[in-house]
Amino acid sequence: MSEKGPGAAPREIKPVMLKQAEKLMGEIRGCDRGHLKRDLERIKKARRKTKDSSDSHAALEKLISGLKASAEERRRRMSTPPDTSYPAELPIVVRREEIVDAIRKNQVIVLSGETGSGKTTQIPKMCIEAGRGVDGLIGCTQPRRIAAITVAERIAEELKNPELVGCKIRFHDSSKAPNYIRVMTDGILLAEAQGHPALNAYDTLIIDEAHERSLNIDVLLGMVRKLIDRRRNLKVIITSATLDTQKFSKHFRDAPIIEVSGRTYPVEIRYEEPVEGSDRENAASSLAERTAVAISSLIKESRSGDILAFLPTEIDIRETMMIAGREFA
Template structure:
């Protein structure tokens, strides 16, 4: 090393040539080193560490700047036609709201414009998507247009992060970017963030927008673009203090027909299947049919499987990325894509000419006073209806058949209520406090929840031991580090204390996914009988552990397929259970390294310790049997019944702890959600 003063000057010169993250880490350290040097104190260690970071950062940036890509803009896309105007706006304003209807090209062309402006060299560009399937599809589409490999434009979703040091553009889910923000609230890895499909107003999107607004107070050069359908643009603009550019969207006309079923006995599923059959007998072009539930989709797929020349393709969030990608691949017939609202935005499915819209979606609703979360099927908003119709006009003139009347549509809400106004806020409160954001009621939300909703969230966290006054307790800080609902995270932590981490992790993962036990239409009795045979006399917790052990014993795919048939299990849900368990187990290993108790042998679980672990997370769900009324009572004088699928359904108990309190609904897709566990009286 040269003399410290010369080395300090050399490293200071490297700062603007290095990757932004390395420069940010070293800038303040070099300033402190200069002060130490002036005071005659040693700085060699700081110089060595900064030299390693900055020299690596310079080398990486040089490789990134040497990358070449094709910045051609398709002239038929409305966003491309407004390229000069958008580029001028981005040069003049670090924050921009760009709205456009379906088909405008905003998702694929905005990243190109940022690359043209020089972004993506010293730091990454982030393009967020609400769903995994859209993130994977958009990354592939943009790669094809830029003619670059995956090392340059990569997707990053849960369980599948393809990014490398040469990734200029990261196409990722909102949730993954939020997870990064927990450790880097200034978004130092990025010099630009595009929040796409912001009109969906999920919890993650609202929190992300607030964090970006706060980050820009300390990083005014951070470029933020909010991309949305042509709805609520002015609200985004006022929130972010940004200009708005409106871009026309639909490239081709869409004929809209309102065709509500004339017979009250004909349900939406029957009507949708009939229309798909009728369209299949008509002109060319693929069909996209919107259905509200996974169960509806699988039933429609079964009915359409034998339709000659049709290829029914399900599309919902629980599918694997490989299964989801089938909708983009050529088929040996007319594709009939059967989708939830996952297909409303972002995705351009090749060949779609017809849309059949039931006008329904499953929506999450949380009632704080009763602590029940419902997933009712509800009419979609007018904005969602517009989005769905637009799917038919992406690649050619199309038709949208709405299975509801025009008067019905006009009576509906204009927009879907933001998720934050209809959700359990305990997880949001835990995340905000864990990130050091302070009182979430002072956080810049676009639609602030009511004080009562926050109070209910604090009560729940306090019950879990996560609060110390207005701050997180030590336990609360631990819970904030676990990527799970606060109650589920509390079960995991208690499992460590009780020496049953494997079993607690299995239960916690089960509670984080939809119950894998299914009841297919027409086979309910057979499914019930098969699943009763699996039930453990000690209750639902033991039943869940028994199911997991059976799954682990079936080591090959063929054995697992057979097990799914015998016990009426959803293969995809079992896979998701395993994936989430793997993620949660990783969080436990990070806390305890290798100092974790071994799993117990099947059927030899220490149930009392496991029950205590579960009770730690579900203390607010303790129930007492009221023999006089013949029902269970919970806090707030609520009267509850054991779920029909519970192993304890046939027995009265002195006390029980509910894993889940659920409002009744007749179309329960899972059918059996193990809700209770026996406690010692």
Template structure:
């Protein structure tokens, strides 16, 4: 049953759907839901699809477009992460009975298996790859559909992509755009592409029981003093005690039935320490599969989380918010949520970027909970109190509003070389402040990347082509003159990957 609301004439539409898991989307109403998406695209050039994480929109919506439009389809699906782009391409190809590289392909940095023409095709790629295409082909000529997945994450690349796609629609009359989100906060997207009607496609979900910190301690007979102290603080950033996280993991393993455990931790140092504690406890046990998931790991290592263990073997996945959206681990029954994640933010006083550990948003906590019980009822253990949760912000602040804009401004000159930067950025869904734009422009003028009139210099062109922050790229460029390239390259590589200098760095922080 659908509820369609048309406030007035428009060229846009929102499709709202929720379901239980990747494999069951469109079950029972498969033809109806696919037809609803196709009919929306037939009548409109832009659509917003909203469905809970894991409902299958990332795989089934592109496949539905390919089935309907056939050999004329040339679709691009943008994903925020490499592992999602590759994993989804493999999944869709498998469901179509193909190998990756036939009608379904992927392209990420330094690795690609593009689809082979002729015939319809879907290319899964990262947002950076799509931005490069828009830079060289502003109208995306030859492309019929662009799908922006996980748009609710609101990273800088997504916001800039939306701006460029809005312009591409004016250039390429054949282009259609689909924006997919896992949260109900779609107002910013519908407003950006003019107010639009809403089509809701309801689905069913398995229940997920939620336990907060006090209930967790009673349920398992645990004492978690440090976690309790962090939860009771009225303000300040969260700090995760890995020993207490490990204790909860062991308690869930001992007392709960079979099912994978997904643990959300803020960063690599916490993942590494927690894995070390679990390895020491379980030793060489063949009954436990402990898998870390982090963006610094290879795609092959990250893909291990999708493996289904033999009966009786407990899979424990230690992940950052990379597992919050984009990817679905079907056999997860238990989620342990530390309540923390890392965000890039402007450091007060210096204006530089700082990767800080902060509390998740209410929407993020809901996403994490939804990862439990994709195919059966699940349980989420939140390592914070209900009172602390009441202090969480509703949604994560868009990245463009909380980071230095030096890299963004330099990239913008590549997309729109003849426009004033403030004018270009003012057209984003939620523009940054004039102060942050001026700070970034002045920084680039000081580096010699921009002229005072905001024209891109030769140095700026070189810096924009290097996959490093402009200041790091400038230091490497300067080192070629001074004759110390190796040392500068090592330092730039270290700074760009946020590698810790000390093995106990997490414990050394305040």
């Protein structure tokens, strides 16, 4: 607290303090640099305007304390990154070294991985292994809220530390200072960009499920394309579940493409005739019955393994469960 009063001498800012602050500015985390630099400029401006710089002196002491804390956090993250391990059964793990090396050497990479390859949960951890998450968060966008929640939970479970992963969706934000990774909906990142166009909170951005090409995703791709010219230290990974990756690569100046296989077991595809009839209730009932019949047929063929059935609505799911329950009661 600064002292003021008839007998109190003004506390002047010594040049050595300003030099210390400017030196520390080059050692802090990138996510802190913007607001701390603005604070330093305000202090310099106030110092030039008034002879009594007691308030500026106190503000500079506080700023130097913040700079030291940020620099120390950056050193800690560089020297002791979180331990990363990978499930050996996921196809993407075979390409781990190649992907980590590509992240280190390129500002943008495009990764194509079929469903089941493990790209969504493993790429953020590979970013940590590549040295990301030091100057800012590793941001990972998801098209849907439930996906953001479940992905964040899964990554935290694999890292064995929930403090390392935050989740931010509408009306819910579990982000904390120790976070390395933030999983969020694409709409959340767009909202953040309105207030902070440079997105300095992040040193890495993963745009997941880019093949969906929703309006939010397309806007994000355009925004990030401009942002990488302003922020050369920003890394961007675009992931897609389709092989149509050339468009994404071309959009980002022929960014390198890495393709990862998805299935680790043979898959047989069988097709059923579409449900006929215009009456919605009858169609729903028919869908539930046909699904239950298909499940029964699969079980009769083989008792090994599990069955996962996807249905369009909760009503369809409940009706199928009821019919299947009677079948196997």
